[in-house]
Amino acid sequence: MGQQAALPKELLITGGKIYDPATGKSRREDLGVKDGRLVDPASLRPEKAQVLDATGCVVTHGFIDIHAHFREPGREDKETLVTGSQAALAGGFTRVCVMPNTDPPIDSPEGVRATLERAEGLPVRVQVIGAITKGQRGEELAELREMRAAGAVAFSDDGQPIRDGQLLKRALQYTKDLGVPVINHAEDVHLRADGVMNESALSTRLGLPGNPVEAEGAMIYRDLLLAQDTGGRVHIPHISTALGVAQVRAFKGLGLAVTAEATPHHLGLTEELMRGFNTQAKVAPPLRTEENRQAVVAGLLDGTIDCIATDHAPHTVEEKEQDMLRAPFGMIGLESAFGLVHTTLRAAGMDIEGIINLLTAGPAAVMGFDLTPLKPGSPAELVVLRPDEEWTFTREDIYSRSRNSPMLGMTFTGRVVATLTPNGWFIQS
Amino acid sequence: MREPAISLHHLLGLEGVSRQDIQILLDTGFRFREVLERPIKKVPTLTGVNVVNLFFENSTRTRISFELAEKRLSAEVITFSVASSSLSKGEGLKDTVRNIHAMKMDAVVMRHPSPGAAVQLSQFVDAAVINAGDGAHEHPTQGLLDMMSLQEKFGHLEGLKVGIIGDVAHSRVARSNIFGLLTMGAEVTVCGPGHLIPPYIEDLGVGINHDVDELLTWADAVNVLRIQRERQGVGLIPSIREYRSQFGITNERLARHKKSIIILHPGPINRGVEIDSDVADGDQAIILDQVLNGVVIRMSVLYHLLGARVPQETN
Ligand SMILES: [Zn+2]
Numbered sequence: 001m002g003q004q005a006a007l008p009k010e011l012l013i014t015g016g017k018i019y020d021p022a023t024g025k026s027r028r029e030d031l032g033v034k035d036g037r038l039v040d041p042a043s044l045r046p047e048k049a050q051v052l053d054a055t056g057c058v059v060t061h062g063f064i065d066i067h068a069h070f071r072e073p074g075r076e077d078k079e080t081l082v083t084g085s086q087a088a089l090a091g092g093f094t095r096v097c098v099m100p101n102t103d104p105p106i107d108s109p110e111g112v113r114a115t116l117e118r119a120e121g122l123p124v125r126v127q128v129i130g131a132i133t134k135g136q137r138g139e140e141l142a143e144l145r146e147m148r149a150a151g152a153v154a155f156s157d158d159g160q161p162i163r164d165g166q167l168l169k170r171a172l173q174y175t176k177d178l179g180v181p182v183i184n185h186a187e188d189v190h191l192r193a194d195g196v197m198n199e200s201a202l203s204t205r206l207g208l209p210g211n212p213v214e215a216e217g218a219m220i221y222r223d224l225l226l227a228q229d230t231g232g233r234v235h236i237p238h239i240s241t242a243l244g245v246a247q248v249r250a251f252k253g254l255g256l257a258v259t260a261e262a263t264p265h266h267l268g269l270t271e272e273l274m275r276g277f278n279t280q281a282k283v284a285p286p287l288r289t290e291e292n293r294q295a296v297v298a299g300l301l302d303g304t305i306d307c308i309a310t311d312h313a314p315h316t317v318e319e320k321e322q323d324m325l326r327a328p329f330g331m332i333g334l335e336s337a338f339g340l341v342h343t344t345l346r347a348a349g350m351d352i353e354g355i356i357n358l359l360t361a362g363p364a365a366v367m368g369f370d371l372t373p374l375k376p377g378s379p380a381e382l383v384v385l386r387p388d389e390e391w392t393f394t395r396e397d398i399y400s401r402s403r404n405s406p407m408l409g410m411t412f413t414g415r416v417v418a419t420l421t422p423n424g425w426f427i428q429s
Numbered sequence: 430m431r432e433p434a435i436s437l438h439h440l441l442g443l444e445g446v447s448r449q450d451i452q453i454l455l456d457t458g459f460r461f462r463e464v465l466e467r468p469i470k471k472v473p474t475l476t477g478v479n480v481v482n483l484f485f486e487n488s489t490r491t492r493i494s495f496e497l498a499e500k501r502l503s504a505e506v507i508t509f510s511v512a513s514s515s516l517s518k519g520e521g522l523k524d525t526v527r528n529i530h531a532m533k534m535d536a537v538v539m540r541h542p543s544p545g546a547a548v549q550l551s552q553f554v555d556a557a558v559i560n561a562g563d564g565a566h567e568h569p570t571q572g573l574l575d576m577m578s579l580q581e582k583f584g585h586l587e588g589l590k591v592g593i594i595g596d597v598a599h600s601r602v603a604r605s606n607i608f609g610l611l612t613m614g615a616e617v618t619v620c621g622p623g624h625l626i627p628p629y630i631e632d633l634g635v636g637i638n639h640d641v642d643e644l645l646t647w648a649d650a651v652n653v654l655r656i657q658r659e660r661q662g663v664g665l666i667p668s669i670r671e672y673r674s675q676f677g678i679t680n681e682r683l684a685r686h687k688k689s690i691i692i693l694h695p696g697p698i699n700r701g702v703e704i705d706s707d708v709a710d711g712d713q714a715i716i717l718d719q720v721l722n723g724v725v726i727r728m729s730v731l732y733h734l735l736g737a738r739v740p741q742e743t744n
Contacts, residue, residue: 199628200628200629201628201629201632201633203627204627204628204629204630204632204633205444205604205632205633206544206545206566207544207563207564207565207566207567207601207604208544208545208564208565208566209565210627210628212628276548276552277544277545277546277548277549279549318523321522321523322522322523323522323541323542323543323545323546323549324543324544324545324546324549324564325542325543325544325564326543
């Protein structure tokens with residue numbers, strides 16, 4: 001449980017280890033924050049400045065999420081830009097890229113501008129991913145270049161794969177000079193069919209329609225070939241299979257400039273959560289077997305996968321209370337992201353700097369964002385982490401308007417203590 | 430009647446149900462057969478107990494079998510049949526839960542198109558939940574009645590070789606048979622077109638054979654599943670002609686095997702598709718025994734899950 005408020009006018013962060021992912025260097029010193037910017041601590045007025053004791057903590061650049069669903073406009077009952085931003089802040093994120101599968105979809109420069117305007121002044125910086133096709137119908141290209149000019153940072157029909165390879169090829173050719181990624185939800189819809197969980201011995205046991213690893217593998221392979229063919233910028237979202245990881249590794253080995261992300265849930269959880277017919281664990285692509293989960297972790301360890309992205313996908317209680325076939329796909333992920341990622345990757349041997357890179361420098365590089373260094377003059381976009389803290393994820397930790405998470409009740413190692421942005425301040429109490 | 434107690438509060442499936450519990454349910458089923466042979470086919474066992482039958486999918490046979498079982502035990506019975514098309518968005522399991530609470534039901538018998546629906550329901554209600562079929566997951570009373578019919582015929586289940594033929598992938602009957610029969614020490618082999626045998630089914634402990642004639646050579650009994658030519662608009666078999674010649678239980682096929690193989694079918698039968706009319710009506714088929722045993726095994730399940738809920742007389 002924590003609280004969210006305006007950032008104190010003057011703040012001294014003391015006693016922590018500073019890790020700057022922009023430079024890859026760590027140092028031990030105090031940090032000053034004044035009027036939303038980093039300043040020399042000596043310039044703070046001791047009687048005015050609030051003090052944040054960061055003993056035992058790592059202070060670093062705020063996390064960047066390049067894959068979140070904030071549902072505004074159209075499904076404000078699930079999430080809004082405001083509640084989504086609050087969830088992000090509580091999770092240590094200071095910048096979020098929202099997916100365009102809203103109602104209506106964000107498929108025009110007007111739509112991009114409208115969302116950016118509504119997002120002004122929110123606690124975290126919200127950036128917009130534009131739809132690849134008009135209405136996300138997968139039929140004809142949307143005004144990609146106009147959306148880019150309006151501020152779109154990537155293109156995606158996420159939620160819906162682009163079935164038509166020719167169409168995705170055109171999108172890559174049309175946008176390759178823009179330098180922003182095209183993100184195709186990597187599932188072959190025919191192989192996925194009506195699958196609601198990973199196709200496995202468990203799906204057969206439970207009688208649930210299975211979604212095989214080949215549905216992801218086939219689509220990733222097609223998209224990698226198209227990237228190679230066109231020279232376009234392909235980014236593979238939420239990679240969940242050993243098959244997918246192996247293909248990205250192989251194409252990167254051939255020199256292809258492709259990037260990939262993994263979600264906290266695919267690197268930390270398995271299909272075992274489906275055993276009790278738990279709709280909270282129903283997500284697309286599905287949670288896989290332990291072998292696939294380990295392959296995703298290995299992909300993060302060896303750099304095949306560039307970053308973590310949450311795929312935060314809020315749904316109402318009522319929707320998730322339905323039966324397994326009708327409950328929607330997706331889980332929220334912002335508030336639990338660091339806990340699950342840190343717990344899992346630390347156990348796999350990754351150090352805290354490596355884990356932070358996957359949440360900061362990694363996503364920044366994928367999107368072509370500049371990562372501001374942690375030095376006086378930079379905007380205050382910080383997260384304070386306590387890597388050794390054990391905590392249990394509960395309803396109290398959720399700021400999202402929805403609470404569809406299979407992680408409620410799970411215990412993690414590593415917690416967000418505070419998050420700072422020029423417009424927001426979250427502190428764990 | 431005094432019967433040993435079982436360790437279940439609900440009957441959601443046969444997976445994980447102990448051999449002892451299954452045997453008790455079967456034994457009680459046989460004893461209820463005697464009740465059905467009396468002039469007055471009714472016992473007061475569940476007087477004052479409220480049972481609701483909730484059918485979110487059409488199934489006249491199963492619904493009637495449950496209703497009969499409930500009435501033979503003198504329970505108070507309400508039946509709702511809700512076409513699955515009217516399972517509109519936002520309505521469904523939660524409303525069911527609220528209604529069960531409001532109606533103060535002691536037991537819910539539920540048929541539902543979604544796998545796990547009975548499991549989900551059991552997490553929210555105090556009433557005993559009996560799964561009358563949930564999607565392709567389980568149909569435990571069907572599994573029990575099939576085992577009861579086999580035990581009646583063979584005198585034992587241990588070591589029995591049972592084949593299951595047809596669309597195993599979409600069959601709750603297949604899963605309940607597999608879980609129950611393996612627990613009871615029988616051997617199971619599934620048979621059917623490759624795309625209708627679900628992946629990794631061997632992990633459940635069954636054999637696979639795509640050749641019906643080989644299966645018939647091996648098996649003591651075969652459970653013939655109903656085949657649907659298409660599901661949700663997707664064609665599953667190229668033609669009835671081909672299915673019948675490749676996988677159908679025909680007279681000619683049976684005649685090629687010297688031993689007498691026992692034939693089960695969960696119904697409703699597609700005569701002339703998965704099974705010939707002559708076979709279904711012949712000596713080797715025990716399909717009518719299954720119907721009779723269906724009623725008594727459901728009486729047994731209700732008795733064991735609800736016996737303790739019978740209002741106690743005080744003096
Ligand atoms: Zn997606």
